[in-house]
Amino acid sequence: MPELPEVEVVRRGLAQWVAGREIVSAEVLHPRAVRRHLAGADDFVARVKGRVVISAERRGKYLWLPLSGAEEALLAHLGMSGQLLVVEPGSPPDKHLRVRLGFGDGGSELRFVDQRTFGHVMLSPLLDGVPSPIAHIAPDPFEASFDDDRFAAALRRRRTEVKRALLDQSLISGVGNIYADEALWLARLHWARPTQTLTRPKIAELLAAVREVMTAALHQGGTSFDSLYVNVNGESGYFERSLEVYGRRDRPCSRCGTPIMREAFMNRSSFSCPRCQRRPR
DNA sequence: CACGCAGCCTGGGAGC
Protein backbone atom coordinates (compact mmCIF):
# COMPACT_ATOMS: atom_id res chain seq x y z
CA MET A 1 0.00 0.00 0.00
CA PRO A 2 2.11 2.79 -1.29
CA GLU A 3 2.17 5.94 0.80
CA LEU A 4 4.73 8.72 0.64
CA PRO A 5 7.87 6.69 1.48
CA GLU A 6 7.02 3.94 -0.99
CA VAL A 7 6.23 6.42 -3.75
CA GLU A 8 9.51 8.21 -3.04
CA VAL A 9 11.37 4.94 -3.46
CA VAL A 10 9.69 4.50 -6.83
CA ARG A 11 10.47 8.11 -7.80
CA ARG A 12 14.15 7.56 -7.11
CA GLY A 13 14.12 4.45 -9.22
CA LEU A 14 12.47 6.29 -12.10
CA ALA A 15 14.97 9.15 -11.84
CA GLN A 16 17.77 6.62 -12.09
CA TRP A 17 16.41 4.32 -14.77
CA VAL A 18 14.05 6.36 -16.95
CA ALA A 19 15.09 10.03 -16.90
CA GLY A 20 16.79 11.19 -20.09
CA ARG A 21 15.26 8.45 -22.25
CA GLU A 22 12.93 8.90 -25.22
CA ILE A 23 9.57 7.11 -25.23
CA VAL A 24 8.99 5.55 -28.64
CA SER A 25 6.17 3.12 -27.98
CA ALA A 26 3.22 2.90 -25.65
CA GLU A 27 0.47 0.37 -25.11
CA VAL A 28 -2.61 0.58 -22.92
CA LEU A 29 -3.79 -2.91 -21.99
CA HIS A 30 -6.63 -1.88 -19.68
CA PRO A 31 -8.74 1.25 -20.30
CA ARG A 32 -9.38 1.80 -16.60
CA ALA A 33 -5.68 2.56 -16.09
CA VAL A 34 -6.06 5.75 -18.15
CA ARG A 35 -9.63 6.64 -17.11
CA ARG A 36 -8.47 10.04 -15.86
CA HIS A 37 -6.94 10.78 -19.24
CA LEU A 38 -10.22 12.11 -20.57
CA ALA A 39 -9.11 12.25 -24.22
CA GLY A 40 -8.80 8.48 -24.14
CA ALA A 41 -6.22 5.74 -24.47
CA ASP A 42 -5.41 6.41 -28.13
CA ASP A 43 -4.70 10.06 -27.38
CA PHE A 44 -2.52 9.06 -24.44
CA VAL A 45 -0.47 6.72 -26.61
CA ALA A 46 -0.13 9.20 -29.47
CA ARG A 47 0.97 12.08 -27.29
CA VAL A 48 3.47 10.22 -25.15
CA LYS A 49 5.45 8.93 -28.14
CA GLY A 50 8.54 10.89 -29.11
CA ARG A 51 8.80 12.63 -25.75
CA VAL A 52 11.92 12.55 -23.62
CA VAL A 53 11.52 12.00 -19.87
CA ILE A 54 13.14 14.99 -18.20
CA SER A 55 13.05 13.96 -14.54
CA ALA A 56 10.93 12.26 -11.87
CA GLU A 57 8.98 14.38 -9.37
CA ARG A 58 6.62 13.68 -6.49
CA ARG A 59 4.11 15.38 -4.22
CA GLY A 60 2.55 13.22 -1.54
CA LYS A 61 1.51 9.98 -3.19
CA TYR A 62 1.47 11.36 -6.72
CA LEU A 63 4.48 11.14 -8.97
CA TRP A 64 5.07 12.55 -12.41
CA LEU A 65 7.58 12.57 -15.23
CA PRO A 66 7.96 15.98 -16.90
CA LEU A 67 8.28 15.44 -20.65
CA SER A 68 10.18 17.32 -23.33
CA GLY A 69 8.25 19.77 -25.50
CA ALA A 70 5.13 21.33 -24.04
CA GLU A 71 4.77 21.92 -20.31
CA GLU A 72 3.33 18.49 -19.72
CA ALA A 73 3.98 15.49 -17.55
CA LEU A 74 3.13 11.82 -17.34
CA LEU A 75 1.25 11.75 -14.03
CA ALA A 76 0.81 8.55 -12.03
CA HIS A 77 -0.95 7.48 -8.85
CA LEU A 78 -0.32 3.95 -7.64
CA GLY A 79 -3.59 3.62 -5.74
CA MET A 80 -3.49 0.60 -3.47
CA SER A 81 -1.69 -1.94 -5.54
CA GLY A 82 0.03 -0.10 -8.40
CA GLN A 83 3.63 -0.76 -9.35
CA LEU A 84 5.95 0.92 -11.81
CA LEU A 85 8.43 -1.69 -12.92
CA VAL A 86 11.54 -1.27 -15.04
CA VAL A 87 12.03 -4.59 -16.80
CA GLU A 88 13.94 -5.97 -19.75
CA PRO A 89 11.95 -5.85 -22.98
CA GLY A 90 10.37 -9.18 -23.74
CA SER A 91 10.13 -10.20 -20.09
CA PRO A 92 7.04 -12.31 -19.49
CA PRO A 93 3.98 -10.06 -19.12
CA ASP A 94 2.78 -9.55 -15.57
CA LYS A 95 -0.74 -10.80 -14.86
CA HIS A 96 -2.01 -7.30 -14.13
CA LEU A 97 -0.01 -5.36 -16.68
CA ARG A 98 -2.02 -2.22 -17.58
CA VAL A 99 0.34 0.11 -19.49
CA ARG A 100 3.67 -0.44 -21.16
CA LEU A 101 6.18 2.16 -22.40
CA GLY A 102 9.14 1.37 -24.66
CA PHE A 103 12.23 3.55 -25.15
CA GLY A 104 14.30 4.52 -28.18
CA ASP A 105 17.51 3.07 -26.82
CA GLY A 106 15.99 -0.42 -26.96
CA GLY A 107 16.76 -0.92 -23.29
CA SER A 108 14.50 -1.67 -20.37
CA GLU A 109 10.81 -0.82 -20.61
CA LEU A 110 8.53 0.79 -18.04
CA ARG A 111 5.45 -1.14 -16.95
CA PHE A 112 2.47 0.00 -14.93
CA VAL A 113 1.12 -3.07 -13.18
CA ASP A 114 -1.96 -2.79 -10.94
CA GLN A 115 -4.06 -5.62 -9.56
CA ARG A 116 -6.91 -3.64 -7.97
CA THR A 117 -6.93 -0.86 -10.57
CA PHE A 118 -7.29 2.00 -8.11
CA GLY A 119 -4.20 3.55 -9.63
CA HIS A 120 -4.01 5.44 -12.90
CA VAL A 121 -1.69 7.22 -15.32
CA MET A 122 -2.43 10.23 -17.50
CA LEU A 123 -0.87 13.09 -19.39
CA SER A 124 -1.47 16.48 -17.82
CA PRO A 125 -0.36 20.11 -18.14
CA LEU A 126 2.19 21.47 -15.69
CA LEU A 127 1.20 24.69 -13.93
CA ASP A 128 4.14 26.19 -12.07
CA GLY A 129 5.78 22.79 -12.23
CA VAL A 130 2.82 20.92 -10.71
CA PRO A 131 0.36 18.77 -12.71
CA SER A 132 -3.01 20.53 -12.89
CA PRO A 133 -5.06 17.60 -11.51
CA ILE A 134 -3.21 17.82 -8.20
CA ALA A 135 -3.24 21.59 -7.80
CA HIS A 136 -5.69 21.18 -4.90
CA ILE A 137 -3.38 18.81 -2.99
CA ALA A 138 -1.37 20.32 -0.15
CA PRO A 139 2.41 20.03 -0.15
CA ASP A 140 3.75 17.01 1.70
CA PRO A 141 5.66 17.45 4.97
CA PHE A 142 9.03 17.02 3.26
CA GLU A 143 8.56 19.84 0.78
CA ALA A 144 10.14 23.22 1.46
CA SER A 145 6.80 24.83 0.71
CA PHE A 146 5.07 22.93 3.52
CA ASP A 147 4.24 25.53 6.18
CA ASP A 148 4.04 24.03 9.68
CA ASP A 149 2.31 27.07 11.18
CA ARG A 150 -0.26 27.20 8.44
CA PHE A 151 -0.96 23.49 8.86
CA ALA A 152 -1.44 23.99 12.62
CA ALA A 153 -3.83 26.87 12.09
CA ALA A 154 -5.83 24.95 9.47
CA LEU A 155 -6.00 21.89 11.71
CA ARG A 156 -7.38 23.87 14.64
CA ARG A 157 -10.02 25.45 12.43
CA ARG A 158 -11.30 22.04 11.42
CA ARG A 159 -14.18 20.41 13.24
CA THR A 160 -13.28 16.80 12.76
CA GLU A 161 -11.15 14.00 14.19
CA VAL A 162 -7.37 14.19 13.98
CA LYS A 163 -6.97 11.05 11.88
CA ARG A 164 -9.51 12.22 9.30
CA ALA A 165 -7.52 15.44 9.05
CA LEU A 166 -4.23 13.56 8.61
CA LEU A 167 -5.77 11.60 5.75
CA ASP A 168 -7.14 14.75 4.10
CA GLN A 169 -4.72 15.38 1.25
CA SER A 170 -5.81 19.01 0.98
CA LEU A 171 -4.35 19.66 4.46
CA ILE A 172 -1.22 17.51 4.25
CA SER A 173 -0.41 15.07 1.49
CA GLY A 174 1.30 11.71 1.51
CA VAL A 175 -0.18 10.31 4.74
CA GLY A 176 -2.25 7.15 4.41
CA ASN A 177 -3.83 4.76 6.90
CA ILE A 178 -0.60 3.01 7.91
CA TYR A 179 1.56 6.03 8.67
CA ALA A 180 -1.36 7.90 10.22
CA ASP A 181 -1.71 5.14 12.81
CA GLU A 182 2.05 4.97 13.36
CA ALA A 183 2.42 8.74 13.77
CA LEU A 184 -0.57 8.97 16.14
CA TRP A 185 0.93 6.23 18.30
CA LEU A 186 4.29 7.99 18.40
CA ALA A 187 2.61 11.27 19.36
CA ARG A 188 0.35 9.49 21.89
CA LEU A 189 -2.83 10.74 20.25
CA HIS A 190 -6.08 8.84 19.84
CA TRP A 191 -7.41 8.92 16.28
CA ALA A 192 -10.76 10.38 17.38
CA ARG A 193 -9.27 13.39 19.13
CA PRO A 194 -11.13 16.52 17.94
CA THR A 195 -8.76 18.71 15.96
CA GLN A 196 -9.94 21.94 17.60
CA THR A 197 -8.70 20.69 21.00
CA LEU A 198 -5.12 20.20 19.81
CA THR A 199 -2.58 22.66 21.17
CA ARG A 200 0.11 24.09 18.93
CA PRO A 201 2.89 22.15 20.73
CA LYS A 202 0.90 18.93 20.31
CA ILE A 203 0.48 19.61 16.60
CA ALA A 204 4.22 20.22 16.32
CA GLU A 205 4.77 16.88 18.05
CA LEU A 206 2.38 15.18 15.64
CA LEU A 207 4.13 16.67 12.60
CA ALA A 208 7.49 15.55 13.96
CA ALA A 209 6.05 12.06 14.42
CA VAL A 210 4.75 11.99 10.84
CA ARG A 211 8.17 12.96 9.54
CA GLU A 212 9.92 10.48 11.81
CA VAL A 213 7.91 7.41 10.83
CA MET A 214 8.15 8.27 7.15
CA THR A 215 11.87 8.94 7.32
CA ALA A 216 12.42 5.62 9.05
CA ALA A 217 10.37 3.85 6.38
CA LEU A 218 12.26 5.55 3.60
CA HIS A 219 15.58 4.42 5.04
CA GLN A 220 14.31 0.86 4.85
CA GLY A 221 12.96 1.12 1.34
CA GLY A 222 9.26 1.45 2.09
CA THR A 223 6.61 -0.74 3.67
CA SER A 224 5.34 -3.97 2.21
CA PHE A 225 2.69 -6.37 3.48
CA ASP A 226 1.57 -8.74 0.82
CA SER A 227 4.26 -8.17 -1.79
CA LEU A 228 1.79 -6.16 -3.85
CA TYR A 229 4.02 -3.20 -3.37
CA VAL A 230 7.45 -3.38 -4.91
CA ASN A 231 9.88 -0.69 -5.92
CA VAL A 232 10.82 0.15 -9.44
CA ASN A 233 13.08 -2.90 -9.69
CA GLY A 234 10.58 -5.28 -8.19
CA GLU A 235 12.14 -5.49 -4.73
CA SER A 236 9.87 -5.37 -1.70
CA GLY A 237 10.47 -3.03 1.21
CA TYR A 238 10.95 -4.34 4.69
CA PHE A 239 9.54 -1.61 6.92
CA GLU A 240 6.62 -3.75 8.07
CA ARG A 241 8.97 -5.29 10.59
CA SER A 242 9.24 -1.91 12.26
CA LEU A 243 5.54 -1.11 12.57
CA GLU A 244 4.41 -0.38 16.13
CA VAL A 245 0.61 -0.59 15.84
CA TYR A 246 -0.61 -1.10 12.28
CA GLY A 247 -1.75 -4.68 11.77
CA ARG A 248 -0.71 -5.63 15.31
CA ARG A 249 -4.01 -6.30 17.02
CA ASP A 250 -3.64 -8.10 20.37
CA ARG A 251 0.14 -7.81 20.29
CA PRO A 252 1.81 -5.87 23.12
CA CYS A 253 2.53 -2.17 22.79
CA SER A 254 6.29 -1.74 22.79
CA ARG A 255 6.00 1.14 25.27
CA CYS A 256 3.66 -0.30 27.89
CA GLY A 257 2.81 -3.89 26.99
CA THR A 258 -0.93 -3.27 26.66
CA PRO A 259 -2.46 -5.24 23.77
CA ILE A 260 -2.94 -3.13 20.65
CA MET A 261 -6.56 -2.79 19.62
CA ARG A 262 -8.24 -2.53 16.26
CA GLU A 263 -11.29 -0.36 15.72
CA ALA A 264 -13.44 0.23 12.66
CA PHE A 265 -12.89 3.68 11.25
CA MET A 266 -14.02 5.20 7.96
CA ASN A 267 -14.83 1.72 6.62
CA ARG A 268 -11.31 0.57 7.38
CA SER A 269 -9.14 -0.09 10.42
CA SER A 270 -7.48 1.97 13.08
CA PHE A 271 -4.88 0.42 15.33
CA SER A 272 -3.86 2.04 18.61
CA CYS A 273 -2.68 1.41 22.14
CA PRO A 274 -5.63 1.88 24.53
CA ARG A 275 -3.28 3.00 27.30
CA CYS A 276 -0.81 5.28 25.47
CA GLN A 277 -3.52 6.78 23.29
CA ARG A 278 -6.47 7.61 25.52
CA ARG A 279 -9.78 8.05 23.77
CA PRO A 280 -11.15 11.58 24.22
CA ARG A 281 -14.18 11.81 26.54
C1' DC B 1 -18.25 25.87 2.37
C1' DA B 2 -17.18 22.04 5.38
C1' DC B 3 -17.78 17.58 6.35
C1' DG B 4 -18.82 12.55 5.75
C1' DC B 5 -19.52 8.59 3.15
C1' DA B 6 -20.72 5.27 -0.86
C1' DG B 7 -18.58 3.36 -4.60
C1' DC B 8 -14.87 1.89 -7.34
C1' DC B 9 -11.86 -2.85 -7.78
C1' DT B 10 -9.56 -7.72 -7.18
C1' DG B 11 -7.74 -11.67 -4.84
C1' DG B 12 -6.81 -13.95 -0.53
C1' DG B 13 -8.71 -15.91 3.35
C1' DA B 14 -12.42 -17.35 6.61
C1' DG B 15 -16.54 -19.74 7.29
C1' DC B 16 -19.92 -23.00 5.96
Add this chain to the structure above:
DNA sequence: TGCTCCCAGGCTGCGT
Protein backbone atom coordinates in the same frame (compact mmCIF):
# COMPACT_ATOMS: atom_id res chain seq x y z
C1' DT C 1 -14.34 -29.00 -2.84
C1' DG C 2 -16.77 -24.92 -3.91
C1' DC C 3 -19.56 -21.26 -2.69
C1' DT C 4 -20.33 -16.70 -0.32
C1' DC C 5 -18.82 -13.04 2.24
C1' DC C 6 -15.46 -9.94 4.14
C1' DC C 7 -11.37 -7.22 3.96
C1' DA C 8 -7.60 -4.24 2.25
C1' DG C 9 -7.96 1.51 1.27
C1' DG C 10 -6.92 6.32 -1.81
C1' DC C 11 -9.61 9.11 -4.11
C1' DT C 12 -13.82 11.13 -6.55
C1' DG C 13 -18.33 12.60 -6.59
C1' DC C 14 -22.29 13.64 -4.31
C1' DG C 15 -25.47 14.37 -0.38
C1' DT C 16 -26.30 16.86 3.83
